[in-house]
Amino acid sequence: MPLDNQTPDVDPIRIETDIHGILTLRLAGKLTGAVLRDAAERMVTAGRATRINGVLIETTQTSIAYEIADLVNAIELIMDELSPRRCAHVSHGERTRPYMVMESTARAFAVKLQPFACETEARAWLLQR
Numbered sequence: 001m002p003l004d005n006q007t008p009d010v011d012p013i014r015i016e017t018d019i020h021g022i023l024t025l026r027l028a029g030k031l032t033g034a035v036l037r038d039a040a041e042r043m044v045t046a047g048r049a050t051r052i053n054g055v056l057i058e059t060t061q062t063s064i065a066y067e068i069a070d071l072v073n074a075i076e077l078i079m080d081e082l083s084p085r086r087c088a089h090v091s092h093g094e095r096t097r098p099y100m101v102m103e104s105t106a107r108a109f110a111v112k113l114q115p116f117a118c119e120t121e122a123r124a125w126l127l128q129r
Helices: 033-047 068-082 096-107 119-127
Strands: 013-017 022-032 054-065 086-090 112-116
Touching: 013 033, 022 033, 022 119, 033 068, 054 119, 068 096, 086 096, 086 119, 096 112, 112 119
Parallel strands: 022 054, 054 086, 086 112
Antiparallel strands: 013 022
């Protein structure tokens, strides 16, 4: 069997929950408005099954292909429906503007949002009381 066979693309949206009540959204690839909407809707569905203390959004393997309004709508849906205490955003350092938009949107829902470059630090921050 040749080693150059094409494999299907992996789902760009992965959602995980853990025993501490942290709902994690992992995104990969090109982030379009449709991907953000789908991710937000899937997070809300996953979050209804358990109590959510914090949300971790990991976007280190992504590129931006959305409008700011798409980002605002996705964050508003997540914050409104899940009502987490805290939200951590793990990404590379080139995301200043998206982070500022996410932070101001989360603040309107009284949710603390903090940027991180390391998922371990983000999880530790989310677990603080």
